[in-house]
Amino acid sequence: MIITKLSAINFRNYSRFNLNLSPKMNIFVGDNAAGKTNILESVVILSLTKTYRNGIDSDVIRFGKQKTKLKAVVKNDKKAKDLTVEIFNNSKIVQINGKHISRIADYISNLNVVIFTPDDLDIIKGSPSIRRNLLNLELSQICKKYLVITNEYNKLLKTRNEYLKILFTNNIADKNYLDILTDKLIEKAIYIYQMRSEYLKKINNQINDIFYKITGVKGLSISYTPNIKIHDYSEVELKKVLENTYKKNYHKELMAGMTLYGPHRDDFSFLLNEKDIKVYASQGQQKSAILSYKLATIPIFEEFTNTKPVILLDDIFSELDNKKKNRILKYINQDIQSIITTTDLKNISKKMLTEAAIFTVKNGTVERS
Numbered sequence: 001m002i003i004t005k006l007s008a009i010n011f012r013n014y015s016r017f018n019l020n021l022s023p024k025m026n027i028f029v030g031d032n033a034a035g036k037t038n039i040l041e042s043v044v045i046l047s048l049t050k051t052y053r054n055g056i057d058s059d060v061i062r063f064g065k066q067k068t069k070l071k072a073v074v075k076n077d078k079k080a081k082d083l084t085v086e087i088f089n090n091s092k093i094v095q096i097n098g099k100h101i102s103r104i105a106d107y108i109s110n111l112n113v114v115i116f117t118p119d120d121l122d123i124i125k126g127s128p129s130i131r132r133n134l135l136n137l138e139l140s141q142i143c144k145k146y147l148v149i150t151n152e153y154n155k156l157l158k159t160r161n162e163y164l165k166i167l168f169t170n171n172i173a174d175k176n177y178l179d180i181l182t183d184k185l186i187e188k189a190i191y192i193y194q195m196r197s198e199y200l201k202k203i204n205n206q207i208n209d210i211f212y213k214i215t216g217v218k219g220l221s222i223s224y225t226p227n228i229k230i231h232d233y234s235e236v237e238l239k240k241v242l243e244n245t246y247k248k249n250y251h252k253e254l255m256a257g258m259t260l261y262g263p264h265r266d267d268f269s270f271l272l273n274e275k276d277i278k279v280y281a282s283q284g285q286q287k288s289a290i291l292s293y294k295l296a297t298i299p300i301f302e303e304f305t306n307t308k309p310v311i312l313l314d315d316i317f318s319e320l321d322n323k324k325k326n327r328i329l330k331y332i333n334q335d336i337q338s339i340i341t342t343t344d345l346k347n348i349s350k351k352m353l354t355e356a357a358i359f360t361v362k363n364g365t366v367e368r369s
Contacts, residue, residue, distance in 0.1 A: 001112060001307040002337040003043065004080070005073040010062035012038040013364040020368075022357035025332070026339045029369075030361030036341035039366065040115065040312045043339065046072045046083050047111040047310075048137070049094050049104055058089045074111050076307050083111055105147050112141045112309035114297050116316060120290045124278050128267035135196055135266075138297055142304035146195050153188035157259055160185060165257040185262065186242045190235055192263040193226065197233045199300065200224045200268060206296035214327050215288050219273035222293070227265040288324065291316065295331065311338040322347040 007018040013035045028036045041060070044052050051057055061068045067088045074081050084095040094101045101107045122130050140147035160181045167173045200222050211220040228245050230238065245261045246253075253260050270277040270289050277289055294311075301309045311332055317325050326349050332338050341361075345353060358369040 001074060001076045001305075001310060003072050003074055003111070003310060005071075006039075006042065006046075007071045008042050009069045010065040011042055011068045011070060012060055012062065014038065014366075015062065015364065017366050019359070019366065021337070021339070023337055025329070025352070025356035026337070026359065027345070027353075027356050028339070028341045028359045028361050028366065029343070029345060030341075031343060034361045035364055035366070036361045037117075037314050039361070040117075040314050040339060040341060042070050043072070043111075043310065043312060044113060044115060045085055045087075046070050047108070047113045047141075049085055049092065049107060052115065052117075057087050057092060060087060061089070072111065081110055105144055105151075108147065109141055109144060109305065112301055112305060112307070113312055114138075114294050114301070114309045115312040115314070116291055116294050117314040120294075121283070121286055123290050123293075124270055124286050128265070131268055132264070132266050135199065135268075139195055139199055141309070142301055143195065146192070149188050149191050153185065153192060153263070156181060156185045156188060157262070157264055161258045164253055164259070168254050168257055182246050185259070186239060186246070189242060189262050190238045193230065193238055194233050194235075196263065196266065197224060202300050202303075203293060203296045206299060207292050210295050210331070211289060211292040213331055214292060214324055215285065217272075217285070219271075220277075220289055220292060221271050221274075222268055223271055224268045225266070226263065227267075228261050284324075287316075291328065298336065308336045311336060313338060313340045315341055315343070317342055326352070 002023045003021050004023075005018070005020055007016070008014055009016045011017075017039075019039075028039055030036050041051055041053060045057075045060070051060055053059075067086055070085045070087075072083045074083055082095075082097050084093075084098075086093040094104070094107050096107065096110060123134060136146075136150055140150065160178070163173075163178055163181060167175065167178060204222050207222060208218060208220050212218050228241060230241060232238075242262070249260060270286075270293070272281055272285065272289070275281075277286055281289070291313075298308055298311070301307070313328075313332075316328065325347065329348065329352050345358075359366050360369050
């Protein structure tokens with residue numbers, strides 16, 4: 001999967017840009033706040049229909065304008081698709097080959113991306129919700145069913161939480177309805193648990209080797225930690241564990257007025273030689289661990305979708321020594337498209353630079369060097 005053309009009108013600090021991208025490495029060079037990250041953000045919006053940065057979608061509209069329009073030509077197996085996302089103050093329109101797409105689930109997966117940003121250190125340092133959102137983002141791109149099931153789970157979860165509050169305040173409320181909601185929630189939860197468990201196993205099959213190639217250190221792994229004890233991810237066992245958990249904790253959830261158990265409380269952690277990397281590793285090692293995680297997703301995307309994602313790397317070189325910089329570039333400089341931002345090209349292998357497309361970003365303009 002590659003982006004051949006990328007364009008924007010009234011997007012962030014750009015009045016417009018129209019770029020022809022290399023099928024391999026694309027490097028955008030410029031000072032801080034010049035607009036390099038905005039290029040990556042436009043690709044993410046074309047992939048997921050929403051920004052990954054804080055704020056609301058309409059924040060991306062250039063100041064004083066009514067809408068922003070993003071377009072990309074994406075090639076996959078020699079077939080090209082035109083993707084368009086238009087964002088207004090209170091709405092957005094997504095199109096494939098000029099045809100309006102009403103369901104986001106029918107749009108996502110036409111452009112798969114893996115993105116690394118400086119804020120990704122929060123994946124290690126931040127709350128469990130950040131890591132769950134990461135899992136949902138990645139699994140939704142490779143499996144439409146996962147996106148649908150997760151949305152259904154969240155709707156059921158909201159309804160169940162509301163009904164727990166009703167049961168707590170109303171003695172004549174029907175508990176049978178809660179049991180129906182619980183059974184439906186369990187059905188969705190089983191699928192989510194199985195997908196997440198299998199996905200993180202596949203990550204673990206790759207992550208240590210990648211981390212070693214980048215850092216020269218071995219022993220990186222991922223530990224999946226649901227908030228209920230699960231020893232067997234078979235459907236039968238998961239159903240039994242979940243049914244027992246909800247039955248046993250009915251009064252606890254009733255008092256809390258919310259569902260306390262399930263995949264919406266999942267977490268996972270990074271371990272380096274069995275020690276929590278959040279506590280026992282340097283910031284450089286943490287950054288390399290997250291990057292290794294992101295790179296480990298590439299073969300999984302390929303397995304599920306028969307194509308590789310586009311790799312987006314925002315300011316990956318800060319806090320990394322020259323050896324690690326070039327190891328990372330060497331690793332991603334394979335048969336895959338990457339879009340990279342940096343403030344300078346110092347100490348980057350000349351061979352890699354000659355093979356890459358270099359773009360200069362300055363004062364809201366971008367030009368190929």
